[in-house]
Amino acid sequence: MMRSIVGWSLRFRFLLIFLAAGLMFFGYRDVRNMPVDVFPEFAPPRVEVQTLSVGLSSTEVESQVTIPLEDALNGVENLDVMRSKSVPQLSSITLIMKPGTDLMRARQLVSERLAVVSPTLPTWAAPPVIMPPVSATRRVLMIGLSSDEIPLTDLSMTAYWKIRARLLRVPGVANVAIWGERLKMLQVQVDPERLRDNGVSLNEVMETTADAVDAGLLRFSEGAVIGTGGYLDTANQRLVIRHVPPVVTPADLGQVPLKEHPALHLSDVTTVVEDHQPLVGDAIVNDRPGLLLVVDKFPWANTLDTTHGLEQALDELRPALAGVEIDSDIFRPATFIDMSIDNLTRALIIGSLLVVVILIAFLFEWRTALISLIAMPLSLMVALLVLHQLGATINVMVLAGLVIAIGVVVDDAIIDIENIWRRLRQQRTEGADKSTAAIILEASLEVRSAIVHATLMDLVVLMPVFFLEGLTGSFFRPLALSFVLAVLASMFVALTVTPALGLILLSKAPLRGREPPLRRWLQAGYTSILRRIIRRPSAAYISVATVVLVGLIVAPQLGEELLPTFKERDFLTHWITAPGTSHLEESRITIEGTKDIRAIPGVRTVGAHIGQAFLAEEVVGINFGENWVSVDPNADYDPTVAAIEETVGSYPGLLHEVETYLKETTEEVLTGTSQPIVVRINGPDLPVLREKAAEVEEALSQIEGIDELQKDLQVDVPQVEVEVDLEKAQQYGLKPGDVRRAAGVLMSSEEVADVFQGGKTYEVQVWSTPNTRENLASIEELLIDTPKGGHVRLGDIADIRVVPTPNVVQRENQSRRIDVTAGVQGRDLGSVSRDVERALNEIEFPLGYTAEMIGEFSERQQAQDRLLVFGIGSAIGVLLLLGVAFGSWRLAILSFLTLPSALVGGVLAAYAGDGVISLGSLVGFLTVFGIAARNGIMLISHFQYLEDHEGESFGPDLVLRGARERIAPILMTASAAALALVPLVVVGSVPGNEIEHPMAVVILGGLVTSTLLNLFIVPSLYLQFGRRARRSAQTV
Amino acid sequence: MIKTSQLQQRSYRWLLAALISAGGLVALVALLLISPWSETKAVETETGPAEVQPIEGTELSRVVLTEQAAERLGIETTAISDSEVQSAGGETTLRRVVPYSAVLYDVDGGAFVYTSPEPLTFVRAPITVDYIKGDVAVLSDGPSSGTAVVTVGSAELFGAEFEFEE
Secondary structure, three states: HHHHHHHHHHHHHHHHHHHHHHHHHHHHHHHHHOOEOOOOOOOOOOOEEEEEEEEOHHHHHHHHHHHHHHHHHOOOOOEOOOOOOOOEEEEEEEEEEEOOHHHHHHHHHHHHHHHHHHOOOOOOOOEEEOOOOOOOEEEEEEEEEEEEOOOOHHHHHHHHHHHHHHOOOOOOOOEEEEEOOOOOOEEEEEEEHHHHHHHHHHHHHHHHHHHHHOEEEOOHHHHHHHOOOOEOOOOOOOOEOOOOOOOOOOOHOOOEOOOOOOOOHHHHHEEEEOOOOOOOOEEEOEEEEEEEEOOOOOOOOOHHHHHHHHHHHHHHHHHHHOOEEEEEEEEHHHHHHHHHHHHHHHHHHHHHHHHHHHHHHOOOHHHHHHHHHHHHHHHHHHHHHHHHHHOOOHHHHHHHHHHHHHHHHHHHHHHHHHHHHEEEHHHHHHHOOOHHHHHHHHHHHHHHHHHHHHOOOOOOOOHHHHHHOOOHHHHHHHHHHHHHHHHHHHHHHHHHHHHHHHHHHHOOOOOOOOOOOOHHHHHHHHHHHHHHHOOHHHHHHHHHHHHHHHHHHHHHOOOOOOOOOOOOOOOEEEEEEEOOOHHHHHHHHHOOOOHHHHOOOEEEEEEEEEEOOOOOOOOOOOOOOOOOOEEEEOOOOOHHHHHHHHHHOOOOEEOOOOHHHHHHHHHHHHHHHOOOEEEEEEEOHHHHHHHHHHHHHHHHHOOEEEEEEEOOOOOOOOOEEEEEOHHHHHHHHOOOHHHHHHHHHHHOOOOEEEEEEEOOOEEEEEEHHHHHHHOHHHHHHOEEEEOOEEEEEEEEHHEEEEEEEEEEEEEEOOOOEEEEEEEEEOOOHHHHHHHHHHHHOOOOOOOOEEEEEEHHHHHHHHHHHHHHHHHHHHOOOOHHHHHHHOOOOHHHHHHHHHHHHHHHHHHHHHHHOOOOHHHHHHHHHHHHHHHHHHHHHHHHHHHHEEEEHHHOOHHHHHHHHHHHHHHHHHHHHHHHHHHHHHHHHOOOOOOOOOHHHHHHHHHHHHHHHHHHHHHHHHHHHHHHHHOOOOOOOOOO | OOOHHHHHHHHHHHHHHHHHHHHHHHHHHHHHHHHHHHHOOOOOOOOOEEEEEEOOOOEEEEEEOOOOHHHOOOOOOEOOOEEEOOOOOOEEEEEEEHHHHHHHEEEOOOOOEEEEEEOOOOEEEEEEEEEEOOOOOEEEEEEOOEEEEEEEEEHHHHHOOOOOOO
């Protein structure tokens, strides 16, 4: 079959070349427009349901909102894990679906269940909302807005109604959350004492306000039904009537007469102002309160395109926002992507140039160099085009797959053409009696079958990666896919385009003249060395054994790591004060923090958000803050990061850790938290959970290498409890409900009406004056209206006390839980994790309580176990392929046994480099294994070919001749592959290179030992063990 | 004949060379193993910005800040003083007062302040608030007048004492 493919290609060579050229031209344009992102979409599909529960504490939220919702949502089709978080006033449930679930269908099923359970929730729980679907690395841009001239309330209205609306139109944007929103509204602030002095009740104020405006919201007020204007019909015309609202400003509202005391106006008994709602969150921009817009993207959107769309939208809005400072640099992951692509492209271009140098040095013939140079990009282009058709994005894993395929692609491109060249020269020098086409056909087929076996071996070796599950699977499958595509494309090109080009370019070429000097010199030197070695094979075996021994000694010294640290320029530091801290204090200390961080040279800008925002991803209290730090691309990376960490660490009493967003999200996806080591304790009773967590924390603090150890911030905070004394209340004719309603309006405000103006909606609220609610004693002093027309102090009819309450309740799979998390510093993750497991086994947990270790380590452990099983399967596959290729099991087994020694170079290189093995370097090992196998097959099958087709008899001369003829291509491919990767190694771990760098280091080291193995050990082995019983011709 | 012995000599030399290089490799590896490279990086133990010293016999602790830490937090203190305040009944009396911004509450509603017996050293002290007038708290029990109390930054001192930092 291969004969017909090559034959066909030779016959229709011009057509083929034309097609290839067309492919390159149009392919280049297509590939340029392929979506680019950093990571593949690695998170499993998720559905998040948030329910705003005004006025409820965390345990109330848990029992009245979260648990009913969990019960209703339990058992949704394809549900994997259900996690929930209940904080004051907000319930959040995250449903993590099994990988491969259709997200839209899952959302549909969830919303159906929500529709059933929502009516049963308390009415002060706003209807549950399903959050927009977002990507795993959801934040695509953060925009800070601040202004010296425009008040924050006006800015908030513009941000919500104009800016957010425009940004939502950008393709790829899932949600825009606004922190620091201060909704402009009319507030009627009552002072209960002033009301009492005027004989006016709170209800009267509320009803008057509601009626004053068109759309009253109090259900039993008269303004609840918006009267229409109607129309006038004359004989000829219909004139529509519209009522223009007269009440717009506070002054207008203040003039409204009271319902039961028409002589008095609202402004006589209350303070009517323009103010904003009680805040559950805030944003600090430019060292003062401002607005922070956080843009999230859909799972199928790509960062670069969405970012450009957003920046374009901002440019359109800018002229209308004079006086507003717009900072869109606070967090911009697209910058990292641009830098990565730049670095990688530069490295690959330099690599290709080096490959050219090698080709010319070895072949001294520009035509063959040209053919190889055309074949290589063609293979890569075909692979990318197939990926494009499959709808994939270009990300670091796809690029890494192409990088490790370079070895194979270079090999294919060179081997064929080198053999064609050699045979052509041979025939020309000795006198040609065959046509050029026939020579090319035979030369291609000579190497082809060996190459096919070698390629199949490469594919078998990488097969286990396709069977990885979970996070590692979604990360490494794109890598394996792009590798497989590149290898298959390269094989196809070598069978078709390369022979065709060879015929076109080389048929008229002279190809006479002396052998290239480098080639001659190499062959002479190699032959003399090899001659000595094959006479004394024991030397060879000792070296192999030594090398393997060295590898076995060094390998356990290496540390282990799942993912490298990406050199992003955008950092975030948590800025968390003790739970129960006020908005004022969190704001103040955040401003202090951002000021100090901004002062560090190299830091470009800092923006911070505190607490919650409407329909946003942070389900936290107001003591929780995040500072987002953007480092200048031109600043010196390591010193700046060190300075940031030092500054941040100099604040006592705060929880602060410096991380990059990518690292935080990958760890969060893994466990729901952002640390590599997580011990999760499940159980029903909060105090017991906390006690066990303290025990675990104590045990872990003894382990060396544990850093940033902390329990979940599940603590008790003081809460004011108001319990109406029925008897005392009865004396005044008060029902507990009356008391609660009145106290609620005074302490937390109530919306009673809306004003619609200028395309925006403004709330009208009734609240109390600030000094009515300024300290703990104020609550006791609250005056409650009694039905008899008098007033009574709340403290006189209710028991007011301060009690502890948890600040957050976390649940997983319908059970309460608490986490103890830790980072790792100074030791590798693997050994620390093992110590943690040991410590856990020594702690006793009561019945109903369990502890499990999740996090990066256990994920990697599972991945490794699976890899091991499939690796063994691959190894068996490789052995079988070797047997088929050689036709001799003895040879196959021996060849198989010597292959691991080729890996030792990679081990030494990894040791000398970073000293860690990550899954990236493991993939590098797989590549080296493939290359070593490939070269071994090439060599041995050439020996067999010489014996079968050229009449050489088995013996040292056969081996010497075969080796001499193969040294040039072997060295050529090894040095070409090595040089192509050298730029990646030299440049180090810069953005874009973090995965490719360790991979390239391992491949480079492995190439050294595998080439030595092939050049010196394999010939000796063949001489000793390769004699075959029957000298029948091999089918090629 | 000469050739063979030369070849034999050469082979012998090659074998010797191979053994020596193998030995060299092993020696190199041994060196690597005991070199500083193979040691784990030492875990840095530096004093943090705050040091918490438990006070024996009580459940209280002393929080000692470095000067830089106090500056970062923007700690401000003022003294408990005796002032003329108006009570609920309307009379003006001399009472011990403290700014309300110095007052914190524990989970059971007990009030406390952070006193500063020495610069950069802070200790919790329980107080009993009689009533609150404007932005001062009138004390019926607590540290004596003249004691410095923290008015700005107490939340972080609380966090440091209860080790809310990593």
